[in-house]
Amino acid sequence: MAAASWTCLLLPLAAALAITLAGTRLSRRAAAYVSTLSTMGAFAAAVVAFAKLLGESPEARTHSTTAWTWLAAGPYHFGLTLLTDQLSIFMMLIVSGVGSLIVAYSVGYMDGEDEERRYFAYMSLFVFSMLLLVQGGNLLLLLAGWGMVGLSSYLLIGFYQERASAIAAAKKAFIMNAFGDATMALALFLLIQHTGQLDYAGVFASAPHGGTVANLIALGLLGGAVAKSAQIPLHTWLPDAMEGPTPVSALIHAATMVTAGVYLIARTHVLFENAHVIQDLAAGLGALTLLMAGLIALVQVDIKRVIAYSTMSQIGYMFVGVGVGAYSSGLFHLMTHAFFKALLFLAAGIAIHAVAGEQDIRKLAGIGKLMPQTKWVFLIGSLALVGIPPFAGFFSKDPIIASTLARGDWFGYLLFAAGIFGALLTGVYAFRLYFIVFTGEPSAFAREHFHAHHGKEGPLSMRWTVGALAVLATIGGFLQFVPFWDPLTKWLDPVVPALVDATNTQEAVASVLAVLVGAAGIATAWLIYGSKQLIAPEPVRLFEQKFYWDELYDRLFYYPTDLFTRGLYAFVEQPIIAGSLTAVAGFFGLGSEELGRAQNGLVRTYALALAGSVAVLAVVFLSVR
Amino acid sequence: MHGPDITAYVILAALLFATGALGVMLRRSPLIILLSVEIMLNSANLLLIAFARLHGREDGQVFAISVMAVAASEVVVGLGLIVAMGRRNLDLDVDKLRTLRG
Numbered sequence: 196m197a198a199a200s201w202t203c204l205l206l207p208l209a210a211a212l213a214i215t216l217a218g219t220r221l222s223r224r225a226a227a228y229v230s231t232l233s234t235m236g237a238f239a240a241a242v243v244a245f246a247k248l249l250g251e252s253p254e255a256r257t258h259s260t261t262a263w264t265w266l267a268a269g270p271y272h273f274g275l276t277l278l279t280d281q282l283s284i285f286m287m288l289i290v291s292g293v294g295s296l297i298v299a300y301s302v303g304y305m306d307g308e309d310e311e312r313r314y315f316a317y318m319s320l321f322v323f324s325m326l327l328l329v330q331g332g333n334l335l336l337l338l339a340g341w342g343m344v345g346l347s348s349y350l351l352i353g354f355y356q357e358r359a360s361a362i363a364a365a366k367k368a369f370i371m372n373a374f375g376d377a378t379m380a381l382a383l384f385l386l387i388q389h390t391g392q393l394d395y396a397g398v399f400a401s402a403p404h405g406g407t408v409a410n411l412i413a414l415g416l417l418g419g420a421v422a423k424s425a426q427i428p429l430h431t432w433l434p435d436a437m438e439g440p441t442p443v444s445a446l447i448h449a450a451t452m453v454t455a456g457v458y459l460i461a462r463t464h465v466l467f468e469n470a471h472v473i474q475d476l477a478a479g480l481g482a483l484t485l486l487m488a489g490l491i492a493l494v495q496v497d498i499k500r501v502i503a504y505s506t507m508s509q510i511g512y513m514f515v516g517v518g519v520g521a522y523s524s525g526l527f528h529l530m531t532h533a534f535f536k537a538l539l540f541l542a543a544g545i546a547i548h549a550v551a552g553e554q555d556i557r558k559l560a561g562i563g564k565l566m567p568q569t570k571w572v573f574l575i576g577s578l579a580l581v582g583i584p585p586f587a588g589f590f591s592k593d594p595i596i597a598s599t600l601a602r603g604d605w606f607g608y609l610l611f612a613a614g615i616f617g618a619l620l621t622g623v624y625a626f627r628l629y630f631i632v633f634t635g636e637p638s639a640f641a642r643e644h645f646h647a648h649h650g651k652e653g654p655l656s657m658r659w660t661v662g663a664l665a666v667l668a669t670i671g672g673f674l675q676f677v678p679f680w681d682p683l684t685k686w687l688d689p690v691v692p693a694l695v696d697a698t699n700t701q702e703a704v705a706s707v708l709a710v711l712v713g714a715a716g717i718a719t720a721w722l723i724y725g726s727k728q729l730i731a732p733e734p735v736r737l738f739e740q741k742f743y744w745d746e747l748y749d750r751l752f753y754y755p756t757d758l759f760t761r762g763l764y765a766f767v768e769q770p771i772i773a774g775s776l777t778a779v780a781g782f783f784g785l786g787s788e789e790l791g792r793a794q795n796g797l798v799r800t801y802a803l804a805l806a807g808s809v810a811v812l813a814v815v816f817l818s819v820r
Numbered sequence: 821m822h823g824p825d826i827t828a829y830v831i832l833a834a835l836l837f838a839t840g841a842l843g844v845m846l847r848r849s850p851l852i853i854l855l856s857v858e859i860m861l862n863s864a865n866l867l868l869i870a871f872a873r874l875h876g877r878e879d880g881q882v883f884a885i886s887v888m889a890v891a892a893s894e895v896v897v898g899l900g901l902i903v904a905m906g907r908r909n910l911d912l913d914v915d916k917l918r919t920l921r922g
Contacts (some may be wrong), residue, residue, distance in 0.1 A: 700864075796920050797921075799846070803845050
């Protein structure tokens with residue numbers, strides 16, 4: 196068990212180091228294969244560990260292995276500990292499994308790019324960091340992984356470093372994530388102060404229950420989760436993060452890293468249950484985000500940004516799930532979302548790749564006719580996203596909506612209404628994208644710029660990975676069909692016992708309603724963008740401007756800081772610091788000019804000065820004596 | 821010990837030194853300035869010899885000889901400069917040589 200866990204964690208790190216150290220001795224293609232194989236190796240190790248866990252009784256499925264004491268400070272000791280239990284193996288399988296598909300896809304996607312090696316080194320580093328995050332056996336290692344995924348996300352968003360917008364997006368993502376890291380670190384300080392340790396079991400056993408401290412701890416953790424998962428109010432970095440290469444958007448900004456917040460809440464659910472207000476806040480923020488992101492996605496014209504807003508919206512569902520205590524539903528949605536969202540991104544990537552990087556859906560319009568396979572897999576992804584049976588989203592989204600009903604109070608009903616309305620929005624924006632880009636006659640731009648890859652729609656590595664994800668997005672949901680079978684909930688139950696249990700009626704009501712409004716959304720999109728029987732309404736300015744969050748942050752943080760520094764420049768820098776230096780320089784300049792005038796070149800004057808000085812000195816010495 | 825009192829020597833030396841110093845400070849011809857410098861040096865020599873005689877010791881006289889050697893070398897350099905100036909048809913006037921003013 197220990198060997199499998201360590202192999203899973205360290206293989207991607209080894210690949211990152213190998214690619215970095217080998218430099219140009221490794222061909223670009225070889226670097227790509229090293230990275231892909233290491234991620235697949237990590238997946239294999241995770242499968243081995245999973246098989247071993249399967250063979251054990253549910254109570255014995257928690258293993259931790261400590262390499263050495265990583266940090267010792269006074270009475271506190273934090274080990275380099277890996278925890279392998281039901282939850283972490285679940286995350287390991289998703290991260291390394293979906294990760295290896297996406298890295299394999301990159302082999303074709305990044306082919307011929309400059310600096311392919313750097314890309315694959317970063318990718319491997321990311322996989323390692325993400326595995327460290329989910330495998331870490333205490334909150335400190337989790338925080339280390341948390342920071343490192345932020346770093347690799349920064350590096351990969353800014354991969355096209357010659358593009359100013361990519362650098363700006365990378366910095367934005369890093370700063371917003373650093374804010375979350377900071378609140379999380381504060382929460383950990385409080386935990387150390389009150390429990391003296393950071394091991395999960397120990398912390399959960401002795402963490403403060405109720406009261407301000409418990410609320411503050413949960414709030415700090417929620418801050419980290421919200422920043423990493425791009426939920427209101429720290430969400431504005433995710434759409435900009437689409438500046439990175441498309442496989443990066445698929446792996447980091449859809450399938451794995453952005454869902455880390457959901458993992459964090461599930462992992463530390465005890466701390467959130469000790470602070471109910473904060474857990475409700477998580478659900479509320481999730482609901483707000485899913486609505487807001489859905490509305491914004493309706494009017495965006497960049498194919499990747501639409502999918503990015505859809506990611507925010509879907510993570511909003513997961514937050515609602517873990518916020519009301521339906522942890523396994525939230526995590527199940529995390530898994531299916533990883534499948535279908537990676538599929539959507541990678542399929543979009545094939546389309547973008549085929550038209551030389553164009554991402555504007557008005558220019559891509561009708562490209563489905565030129566690439567029928569991509570059209571089909573995108574349709575599968577969109578159906579899974581909307582939650583139409585039998586595709587994956589249906590099985591995982593509806594239990595979340597049902598669990599809000601099971602809460603049974605006004606807040607639960609509000610969340611329920613948000614979830615249902617969100618399903619309608621999902622139907623509209625997902626199929627607006629599908630109908631515009633993949634149906635109808637190809638636009639002039641698409642015809643002109645489309646170029647097939649040796650007669651196929653893309654390189655082999657891109658086609659088989661997208662195919663595999665399409666299969667997963669189709670059948671992945673059958674893993675669990677509440678209330679008929681629920682192996683995942685049973686599997687996760689020892690780690691994250693659910694707080695709410697929806698009745699069969701509630702499940703049925705939620706499912707039927709969600710599917711109906713989803714289908715209604717698709718029908719609306721069809722009428723407007725497919726058959727064009729309805730005229731598309733004017734885009735709402737509020738949505739186009741993304742609810743003015745960026746402007747708000749500009750006003751709140753940028754302008755005051757800018758004003759302050761301008762003030763400092765005008766009233767401190769200029770008069771005091773620069774002023775004093777100018778004065779000193781001016782004094783010496785003027786002084787030397789005056790002194791220089793004494794040096795008039797007349798030898799006789801010098802002689803006179805000499806004689807005069809000697810006379811004065813003589814008088815002085817004589818009189819002093 | 822015959823001859824005038826030491827005071828007379830000191831007064832004469834002071835007069836000579838003042839003459840030389842005034843010459844250096846007032847005259848403009850480099851040749852005269854050089855001469856005036858020589859007069860100042862010789863006033864110092866006179867004092868050295870006079871006091872050597874007064875104290876009955878020879879080191880003052882020895883020192884006077886070395887001063888003469890220094891003076892001779894100085895005259896060589898000075899005259900060399902003046903000849904160089906003459907060759908370039910420059911005016912023999914130190915007030916016109918003021919390229920080094922600040």
